[in-house]
Every structure is written in structure tokens, then in C-alpha cells.
Amino acid sequence: MVVFEPVVLLPLLGVLAGCVLGFVARATHFCTLSALERHWYAGDSSGLRTWVLAAVSALIGTQILVALGLADTHASFYLESAFPWTGAIIGGFMFGIGMALVGTCGFGAVLRLGGGSLRALVVLTVIGLSALAAQRGIVGILRVPLVDDLAVSFAGSGSQSMGDIASGLFGLDLVGVVAGLIAIAGLAWIFRSADYRSQFTRIGAGILIGTVITFGWWATTFVAAHSFEPVQIEAGSFVVPVGDTIMQLITYTGTWPDYGVGLIAGTLMGAVAAALWNRDIRWEACDDARELGRHILGGTLMGIGGVFSMGCTVGQGITGFSTLAISAPIVMLSMALGARVGLAWLLEGSVLAAFRRSDGVAAE
Numbered sequence: 503m504v505v506f507e508p509v510v511l512l513p514l515l516g517v518l519a520g521c522v523l524g525f526v527a528r529a530t531h532f533c534t535l536s537a538l539e540r541h542w543y544a545g546d547s548s549g550l551r552t553w554v555l556a557a558v559s560a561l562i563g564t565q566i567l568v569a570l571g572l573a574d575t576h577a578s579f580y581l582e583s584a585f586p587w588t589g590a591i592i593g594g595f596m597f598g599i600g601m602a603l604v605g606t607c608g609f610g611a612v613l614r615l616g617g618g619s620l621r622a623l624v625v626l627t628v629i630g631l632s633a634l635a636a637q638r639g640i641v642g643i644l645r646v647p648l649v650d651d652l653a654v655s656f657a658g659s660g661s662q663s664m665g666d667i668a669s670g671l672f673g674l675d676l677v678g679v680v681a682g683l684i685a686i687a688g689l690a691w692i693f694r695s696a697d698y699r700s701q702f703t704r705i706g707a708g709i710l711i712g713t714v715i716t717f718g719w720w721a722t723t724f725v726a727a728h729s730f731e732p733v734q735i736e737a738g739s740f741v742v743p744v745g746d747t748i749m750q751l752i753t754y755t756g757t758w759p760d761y762g763v764g765l766i767a768g769t770l771m772g773a774v775a776a777a778l779w780n781r782d783i784r785w786e787a788c789d790d791a792r793e794l795g796r797h798i799l800g801g802t803l804m805g806i807g808g809v810f811s812m813g814c815t816v817g818q819g820i821t822g823f824s825t826l827a828i829s830a831p832i833v834m835l836s837m838a839l840g841a842r843v844g845l846a847w848l849l850e851g852s853v854l855a856a857f858r859r860s861d862g863v864a865a866e
Contacts, residue, residue: 508729512742513764515721520768521775522776523714528613528776534815535601535610538841540719547699551692552708555818558688559712560600560824564737565681573719574726579812580827581661586812587832592853593810594818594833598840600803602848603796607610608740608804612766616773619786624678624794625801628744632805637742641806649810656828665825681826708720714738715820724760736762737824739770740806802809811836 537549567573599609607860608629614622616829635641656662659670665677719738726733743762777783788794808814811833813822822830846855
């Protein structure tokens with residue numbers, strides 16, 4: 503029995519999920535860029551293993567829900583038959599550079615804002631406006647010929663799911679097999695480290711974050727089944743929903759916020775709660791105009807790049823990955839390359855340093 507009207511329930515479920523996501527991520531310092539940076543410069547893969555655990559947990563949970571008929575990931579844009587590969591590569595690379603310039607991604611900026619970072623507020627504002635420009639504005643004019651018109655069609659397999667593609671090639675239902683093999687490979691790498699196996703807080707954080715994404719698939723599918731209005735099937739992203747949140751704050755359209763807007767609000771609430779719990783709330787601002795410019799440029803690259811690649815580190819790396827979308831690994835590899843190039847420029851003074859073997863020295 504639905505207690506609230508579906509249109510009202512949707513953002514409330516998003517807030518609920520976001521509160522858990524924001525609290526856990528801020529309390530455990532979950533950050534994609536930090537995980538990559540420590541892996542490259544300090545030889546510490548604990549953060550990266552936690553991130554991969556979140557993605558694998560989301561994959562396992564989501565595929566179980568799909569098998570039970572409780573989540574309809576094929577109704578999401580991640581599994582559309584048209585795969586915009588140029589957007590995945592170009593947009594992912596842009597997002598990675600922007601992430602390095604800012605020091606975190608859109609999700610991390612929400613977490614930082616919860617602790618009082620005014621720099622994060624600037625970054626989120628720029629991400630939101632840039633995403634709207636790339637989705638609905640003048641930048642979208644460039645997106646059509648560069649991304650949309652060059653998309654590869656997977657109509658023969660029905661979607662761009664790696665499971666569906668394998669099933670189409672071999673004439674068998676291999677979705678569960680593909681998901682299982684990926685999950686086993688991921689878990690084997692994660693827990694190969696004896697040191698990581700003892701880090702119960704990080705392990706719990708990875709599983710909880712993945713579970714929140716799984717919950718999003720169930721929540722939006724459930725509301726869509728009970729609503730007379732169209733409902734976007736989604737689970738978590740921090741690019742376009744940031745722009746939608748800004749629009750909800752500054753305009754009145756007569757429509758209720760969707761799940762993504764609720765998730766943004768809830769994540770901020772959870773981050774504030776975690777910051778209060780740990781007593782680490784403090785106002786922070788840019789030190790000078792140069793730093794401000796770097797954050798504005800980084801936010802712009804993440805906003806536009808996130809729309810081109812159809813997601814961010816959470817939106818593609820965890821949410822898209824949970825659907826087995828072929829775009830997810832391509833986008834994440836592109837983001838990682840962009841982040842490596844950006845960090846090499848900032849920390850080592852040369853873009854070429856990104857293509858040299860790291861000496862394992864921790865970055866400042």
C-alpha cells in the first residue's frame with residue numbers, strides 16, 4: 503500500500519537514500535579522486551578497493567532485483583540500444599581532468615559542501631549550470647553532431663548491456679553468467695589484499711554505498727509502477743540532477759522534484775550530519791583568484807563532460823556499472839586517464855608525467 507501519492511513519495515525516497523549515502527561517504531572519506539591519487543602516488547589501494555566494492559555490491563544487488571522483477575533497468579537511459587561512444591570517451595576524459603582540477607567529483611563536492619566548503623558550492627553551481635547548457639542549452643548544439651549522431655547501435659541485442667550483447671552473440675541467456683563472472687573477478691581483486699580484508703569500516707562503507715544504488719533502482723521502479731505520471735528510472739548520479747536541483751530552487755514549474763533531486767538534497771543532509779558527528783564543520787573558501795578560476799574550469803569540464811558521458815563517477819562508475827552497461831567501463835577508463843593527466847599537470851608540472859611509471863611517492 504502506497505501511503506503517499508507516488509509523485510510525493512519519489513523525492514522522499516531519494517532523500518532517504520541520500521541521507522544514508524551522504525553520511526556513510528563523508529564519515530569514511532569515500533572519494534574517487536582520492537582513491538585514484540593514493541593508488542598512483544602512494545601505492546595505497548584501500549580507497550580504490552572500497553570504490554570497486556561499492557560498484558560490485560551495486561551490480562550484485564541490482565541484478566538480483568532485475569531477476570526478481572523488482573527493478574527495470576532496461577527502462578533507464580543506461581541501457582538504450584544507441585551507445586554514444588564518442589561521448590563516453592571525450593566526456594569521460596573531460597570529467598576526469600575537471601575532477602583533478604577541483605580535487606573531487608560532483609558527489610565529493612556535495613560531501614564537502616556538507617562540511618562548510620564554499621569552494622564546493624561554487625563547483626556545484628558551475629557543474630549544474632554547465633550540465634544544463636550541455637543538455638538543453640547552446641552546448642547541446644555541439645553535443646548532437648559530436649556525440650548523438652555518432653552513436654553505435656546495439657539494436658540487435660536489444661540494449662547496450664554486456665549481458666544482452668553476450669546473449670545475442672551466443673544465442674543463450676547469459677546475463678546472469680556475465681554479471682556473475684564480473685562480480686567474482688571484482689571480489690577476487692578486492693579481497694586479494696590481506697590488509698584490506700581487515701578494514702571492516704571500509705568494507706562496510708563499500709557495501710552500504712552499493713546497496714543505496716540498488717535501493718534507487720527498486721524505488722524508482724516501484725513508484726513508476728504506481729504512478730500515472732512518467733517516472734525516470736534511475737538510481738544515482740551527480741551531474742544533471744545537480745542542475746535539476748538548481749532549477750527547482752530558482753523556478754516554479756508546478757512539478758515535484760524527482761528522485762535525483764531528492765538524492766542530492768539527502769546526500770547533503772547526510773554529509774552535514776556526518777560532519778557534525780565528527781565535529782569537522784568549518785567554513786572554507788578559495789585562497790585566491792587563481793584557485794577560484796581552477797575550480798570554475800574544473801566544474802565546467804565536469805558538467806559538460808558528465809552530460810556527454812551520461813554520468814559521473816557514481817552515475818556511470820557505480821549506477822551504470824550495476825546495469826552491465828557497456829558504457830560504464832569505457833567512461834571510467836576515460837575518467838581515470840583524464841584524472842591522471844590532470845594530476846600530473848598539477849602535482850608534477852607536466853602532462854607527460856601521466857605516461858611515465860609512478861615512483862610511488864605520496865602526493866602532497
